[in-house]
Amino acid sequence: MRKKVLVTGGAGYIGSHVVRQLGTAGYDIIVYDNCSTGSPKSVLYGDLIIGDLADIDHLYLVFAKHQFSAVLHFAASLIVPESIIHPLNYYANNTRNTLNLLRCCHVMGVNQIIFSSTAAVYGEVGKNPVSECTPTMPINPYGRSKLMSEWLIKDYAITSSLRYVILRYFNVAGADSSGKLGQISPQTNHLIRSACDAALKRKPQMQIFGTDFPTPDGTGIRDYIHVEDLATAHLEALLYLEMGGESQILNCGYGQGYSVRQVIERVKAISEVDFPVIETDRRDGDPACVTACADKIHKVLGWQPKYNDLDLIVSTTLAWERQREMNGTK
Numbered sequence: 001m002r003k004k005v006l007v008t009g010g011a012g013y014i015g016s017h018v019v020r021q022l023g024t025a026g027y028d029i030i031v032y033d034n035c036s037t038g039s040p041k042s043v044l045y046g047d048l049i050i051g052d053l054a055d056i057d058h059l060y061l062v063f064a065k066h067q068f069s070a071v072l073h074f075a076a077s078l079i080v081p082e083s084i085i086h087p088l089n090y091y092a093n094n095t096r097n098t099l100n101l102l103r104c105c106h107v108m109g110v111n112q113i114i115f116s117s118t119a120a121v122y123g124e125v126g127k128n129p130v131s132e133c134t135p136t137m138p139i140n141p142y143g144r145s146k147l148m149s150e151w152l153i154k155d156y157a158i159t160s161s162l163r164y165v166i167l168r169y170f171n172v173a174g175a176d177s178s179g180k181l182g183q184i185s186p187q188t189n190h191l192i193r194s195a196c197d198a199a200l201k202r203k204p205q206m207q208i209f210g211t212d213f214p215t216p217d218g219t220g221i222r223d224y225i226h227v228e229d230l231a232t233a234h235l236e237a238l239l240y241l242e243m244g245g246e247s248q249i250l251n252c253g254y255g256q257g258y259s260v261r262q263v264i265e266r267v268k269a270i271s272e273v274d275f276p277v278i279e280t281d282r283r284d285g286d287p288a289c290v291t292a293c294a295d296k297i298h299k300v301l302g303w304q305p306k307y308n309d310l311d312l313i314v315s316t317t318l319a320w321e322r323q324r325e326m327n328g329t330k
């Protein structure tokens with residue numbers, strides 16, 4: 001019998017890529033999503049149930065109707081500056097709603113979960129790359145709301161049969177090569193998306209937030225991971241849990257950092273557009289540099305990334321954004 005999995009946030013950017021890979025691998029999929037930032041059009045496999053994780057009664061009904069072997073939990077709010085302005089919304093949507101999900105897992109006996117965590121749980125790190133043992137000291141409500149969700153999962157697992165894989169994603173970008181999936185949320189303004197928007201003349205210029213960080217060129221450094229490689233890590237994590245693997249926290253990144261200036265330079269080179277760039281003050285809640293030590297995920301899951309190349313990440317993002325323009329969906 002095909003295994004049935006629940007994917008919260010499966011209509012969103014990363015979740016939809018994972019749903020596509022799960023569908024190709026033959027899983028039976030129920031996506032639970034309120035479509036606040038995701039879209040039904042992005043759900044290429046399985047059934048979409050429109051619902052909010054805050055509505056625990058509805059969530060119970062979904063769990064009662066279907067027998068899930070595992071849950072993949074993507075649904076969240078994830079914009080760092082917004083989390084500083086509206087912290088309670090972040091604790092509600094990220095932390096409280098993870099609690100709702102765990103309560104349903106508890107009542108219905110679902111004992112495998114894959115959770116979308118973030119490099120933001122590390123905060124301003126002294127030494128890079130960061131390993132899973134690096135102390136977690138998030139510096140914004142988004143990171144704290146996610147760390148608290150990790151604690152809920154870990155504490156509950158101590159007294160139950162729950163086994164988990166917590167994946168700490170670094171900066172996710174790129175789009176799938178079929179041209180069917182990519183980032184669609186108008187709210188997100190991640191660096192690569194922002195630079196592509198400037199290259200496609202959707203805005204007159206872009207900004208660099210801070211040029212006085214203690215980094216070689218003064219701008220923030222991040223570890224950019226292609227969404228397809230990240231999606232594959234989820235399938236491997238699921239297989240790992242199905243084979244009886246013990247609970248794990250795993251960084252998902254390539255271990256290679258790029259500065260804001262370096263990323264902009266690649267977007268300009270690949271798009272062949274020299275758009276204006278304005279240097280402004282630092283954005284609140286931004287650490288200087290965060291890159292992943294990914295040794296553990298290679299070892300535990302045997303994960304072998306295929307798209308470990310900034311130019312490929314940029315070119316698939318540009319291709320996706322150009323296609324959205326042609327389709328009239330942008």
Ligand SMILES: NC(=O)c1ccc[n+]([C@@H]2O[C@H](COP(=O)([O-])OP(=O)(O)OC[C@H]3O[C@@H](n4cnc5c(N)ncnc54)[C@H](O)[C@@H]3O)[C@@H](O)[C@H]2O)c1
Binds near residue numbers: 034038039097
């Ligand atoms: N994008 C990144 O760079 C990044 C990095 C680290 C971690 N993450 C994590 O990955 C996960 C997915 O992020 P994404 O980039 O795909 O974002 P996204 O906004 O595209 O996807 C989130 C999905 O969750 C849904 N959702 C939000 N709140 C919900 C609720 N209360 N009930 C039901 N559905 C709800 C949205 O409609 C959307 O479809 C998040 O948990 C995020 O914290 C993302």
Ligand SMILES: O=c1ccn([C@@H]2O[C@H](COP(=O)(O)OP(=O)(O)O[C@H]3O[C@H](CO)[C@@H](O)[C@H](O)[C@H]3O)[C@@H](O)[C@H]2O)c(=O)[nH]1
Binds near residue numbers: 078079118192207210
């Ligand atoms: O127009 C822009 C956008 C971003 N940046 C800078 O680019 C870097 C990366 O920023 P961004 O792409 O917004 O990502 P982060 O703030 O690092 O956060 C992302 O990456 C985290 C994991 O590292 C995830 O948890 C978050 O959800 C996701 O928003 C930072 O130094 C920003 O200050 C700019 O200079 N100009």
